[in-house]
Amino acid sequence: MAGGCLLVLVTAAAIEPDARGYGTHTQLGLPPCGFLLLTGSPCPGCGLTTAFAYAIRGHWSLAASANPLGLALFLAVCFCIPLGVTAALRRWSLDAAVDRFALNRWALALAGCAVAVWVVRFAAAL
Numbered sequence: 001m002a003g004g005c006l007l008v009l010v011t012a013a014a015i016e017p018d019a020r021g022y023g024t025h026t027q028l029g030l031p032p033c034g035f036l037l038l039t040g041s042p043c044p045g046c047g048l049t050t051a052f053a054y055a056i057r058g059h060w061s062l063a064a065s066a067n068p069l070g071l072a073l074f075l076a077v078c079f080c081i082p083l084g085v086t087a088a089l090r091r092w093s094l095d096a097a098v099d100r101f102a103l104n105r106w107a108l109a110l111a112g113c114a115v116a117v118w119v120v121r122f123a124a125a126l
Contacts, residue, residue: 052070
C-alpha cells in the first residue's frame with residue numbers, strides 16, 4: 001500500500017500540471033478524455049492528474065480548481081503511506097489494515113464525493 005501510494009506521488013512530481021486544469025495525464029502516454037471530447041463536459045476523472053501535479057507542488061487552490069476530489073484523493077494517498085508502513089511493520093494483512101483504519105468507509109465516502117463533484121461540474125458545463 002505504501003509503495004503504491006509513493007509511486008503515485010513520485011509520478012505526480014515528475015509531470016507538469018496542465019494550465020487548462022485537465023489533460024496532464026497525456027504526459028503519461030494516455031489518450032485525451034473521450035467523455036470530454038464527445039460531450040464537451042468533464043468526466044469525474046477530468047483534472048485528477050492535474051490536481052495531483054499541483055498538490056505535490058503545494059499549490060492547493062490550483063489543485064482544488066482542477067478537481068476538488070483530486071485534492072482529497074491526494075491527501076488520502078499521503079495519509080495511506082504511513083498507514084501502509086505501520087501495517088507492514090506490524091505484519092498486518094491488507095484486509096486487516098483496511099478494517100483497522102476503516103478504509104472501506106473512506107473509499108465509499110470518496111466515491112460519493114466523486115459523484116457529487118461530477119454532477120456539479122456537468123451541470124455547470126451545460
